[in-house]
Amino acid sequence: MGATLFLIASSSAHAQSRLVSPQEPSSPERQDHRLLLYNTHTAERIDIVYRRGDQYISGALAKLDFFLRDHRTGDVRHFDPRLYDILSDLTFSIGHPDGEIDIVCGYRTSSTNESLRAHTTGVARNSLHIQAEAIDLRMPGVDTFKLRQAALALRRGGVGYYPHSDFIHVDTGRVRQWCFDCPASLTTGD
Numbered sequence: 001m002g003a004t005l006f007l008i009a010s011s012s013a014h015a016q017s018r019l020v021s022p023q024e025p026s027s028p029e030r031q032d033h034r035l036l037l038y039n040t041h042t043a044e045r046i047d048i049v050y051r052r053g054d055q056y057i058s059g060a061l062a063k064l065d066f067f068l069r070d071h072r073t074g075d076v077r078h079f080d081p082r083l084y085d086i087l088s089d090l091t092f093s094i095g096h097p098d099g100e101i102d103i104v105c106g107y108r109t110s111s112t113n114e115s116l117r118a119h120t121t122g123v124a125r126n127s128l129h130i131q132a133e134a135i136d137l138r139m140p141g142v143d144t145f146k147l148r149q150a151a152l153a154l155r156r157g158g159v160g161y162y163p164h165s166d167f168i169h170v171d172t173g174r175v176r177q178w179c180f181d182c183p184a185s186l187t188t189g190d
């Protein structure tokens with residue numbers, strides 16, 4: 001367990017140093033990893049330190065799991081905390097450290113996912129939202145296309161771009177990308 005946490009922490013520190021954000025503290029590693037989130041469905045807000053050094057804080061993770069629950073059913077599932085590192089590192093890399101993130105979608109039960117699939121387009125059958133390994137988000141005051149580019153640069157999982165709905169999807173699955181219903185100019189190179 002300790003070894004796993006160490007590996008996660010060191011790979012995260014490596015990613016941060018590679019991004020060379022001017023706002024980044026010069027200390028070897030950020031101690032407190034904080035997230036400010038706003039849930040666009042429940043209108044709830046959370047301001048939380050979820051990791052200190054290389055240790056995730058279990059009480060904070062439980063609060064985040066609840067915050068990101070399926071808002072239709074109330075079901076809660078434990079999220080992959082590496083997703084929070086992606087969110088935290090995203091705020092740094094775009095120059096808004098600890099900036100507020102709007103959560104468009106967190107956990108989805110299978111039934112909610114099926115219902116979304118029936119009524120909207122762009123929802124995958126085996127969405128990683130069902131595994132609590134994906135989050136859809138945008139950031140107020142940040143161009144969503146730039147947010148997408150920053151997420152791609154992290155190379156830490158999947159990144160989907162939904163320009164018409166103005167959000168990106170990030171997950172802890174394999175590194176891949178897609179652009180939903182995008183103009184050809186944006187899909188070049190996908």
Ligand SMILES: [Zn+2]
Binds near residue numbers: 129136168
């Ligand atoms: Zn998504």
